[in-house]
Amino acid sequence: MKHIIFFIISMILGGILxxxxxxxxxxxGKIGVIVVDVQGDFTTWKKGSLAVNGTDKAFVEKxxxxxxTLNREGxxxxxxxxxxxxxxxxxxxxxxxxxxxxxxxIEGRTQVLWPPHCIQGTENAKxxxxxNLFLAVVQKGRDTRYDSYSGFMDDGGAKTEMDQILKxxxxxxxxxxxxxTDYCVKATAIDAADAGYKVFVVEDLCKGVAPDTSAKALKExxxxxxxTLKELDLQKIRCF
Ligand code: VGL
Ligand code: ZN
Numbered sequence: 500m501k502h503i504i505f506f507i508i509s510m511i512l513g514g515i516l517x518x519x520x521x522x523x524x525x526x527x528g529k530i531g532v533i534v535v536d537v538q539g540d541f542t543t544w545k546k547g548s549l550a551v552n553g554t555d556k557a558f559v560e561k562x563x564x565x566x567x568t569l570n571r572e573g574x575x576x577x578x579x580x581x582x583x584x585x586x587x588x589x590x591x592x593x594x595x596x597x598x599x600x601x602x603x604x605i606e607g608r609t610q611v612l613w614p615p616h617c618i619q620g621t622e623n624a625k626x627x628x629x630x631n632l633f634l635a636v637v638q639k640g641r642d643t644r645y646d647s648y649s650g651f652m653d654d655g656g657a658k659t660e661m662d663q664i665l666k667x668x669x670x671x672x673x674x675x676x677x678x679x680t681d682y683c684v685k686a687t688a689i690d691a692a693d694a695g696y697k698v699f700v701v702e703d704l705c706k707g708v709a710p711d712t713s714a715k716a717l718k719e720x721x722x723x724x725x726x727t728l729k730e731l732d733l734q735k736i737r738c739f
Contacts, residue, residue: 530736531670532569533650533661533691534578534633535677535684537562539623540616541581542678547623549616551679553706559627562676562704565731570632572733575668577661579650579677579687580626581617582638589646590615608654610646634668637661648686651694662694672697674736680707685716688725698725699736 539545542554570576583589591599591612601612617624617640626636637659639647647653651661665673673696675688684705692698700720707713717727728735 529669530672530674531575531577531665531668532566532674533677533687534562534566534576534626534628535650535675535687536579536581536617536679537628537677538581538617538626542627545623545627547616548614551706551708554678558706563628565676565701565704566628566632568731569674569733574674575634575670576632577664578626578628578633578636579661579683580624580636580638581640581647581683582619582624583615583617583640584643585615585618586643587615587618587640587646588644589613589640635660635664637664648683649690650683650687651690665696670696672699672736672739674699674701674731676701676704678706679713680705681712681716682708685720688720689723692720692723692725697739699739700725700727701731702727703730 537559540547540549541551542559543550543552544554544556544559566576586593588605589610589612591597591601592615594603594612597603597612599612599614603610603612619641630636637650639650639653639659642653642655642657645653645655645657650659652658673691675684675691675698677684684700688698688700702717707716721727726739
């Protein structure tokens with residue numbers, strides 16, 4: 500008899516837990532994730548042309564695991580992919596006499612000159628996180644004339660499909676992480692905040708090109724009302 504009562508009580512409690520979990524998942528349906536530019540050319544793992552410090556295999560696997568977890572919990576996963584034509588304006592090789600990482604002005608805009616990277620259709624332009632996890636991957640930097648750190652719009656002001664796609668899915672909050680903290684993560688997170696999304700950036704799922712610009716980027720993001728979390732803390736994000 501005792502066993503039967505115990506069994507019934509555990510079934511009821513289990514049921515309540517399942518229901519509350521499902522409710523949280525539905526509430527969480529309004530939260531989206533943007534995985535920024537986790538591509539071969541930005542990683543040391545794949546010996547990328549613009550490899551960012553700390554982007555070894557272990558880092559990419561950590562990003563993969565976190566993205567799987569978020570997907571399993573019911574969050575909608577989106578990605579960005581840097582996707583440049585070979586004659587892209589951001590490549591130093593397209594500016595005779597200039598060196599990699601030189602900074603120039605183009606029509607009043609500041610342009611860092613990068614080594615050629617993420618050229619459309621090359622092996623190291625591939626997104627390294629399991630492509631099946633993404634509801635959509637938004638490509639950026641496709642216009643030869645403009646760089647595009649942000650997943651929302653390029654330096655010429657042309658919008659990508661990102662905002663439309665997020666709105667179509669009822670997303671109001673965004674968890675953002677990837678590469679690089681000081682460029683594409685920062686620009687994507689700030690444009691998201693400006694577009695009205697509540698944004699969370701997960702620091703240990705990001706890597707930056709340089710420590711000083713990364714620290715500055717985190718400060719700038721905080722000033723914009725973005726919440727920076729040291730690590731992925733779903734409790735904190737859900738309760739926000
Ligand atoms: C990026 C430099 C050039 C980035 C993209 O993903 O942060 N950085 N293109
Ligand atoms: Zn680029």
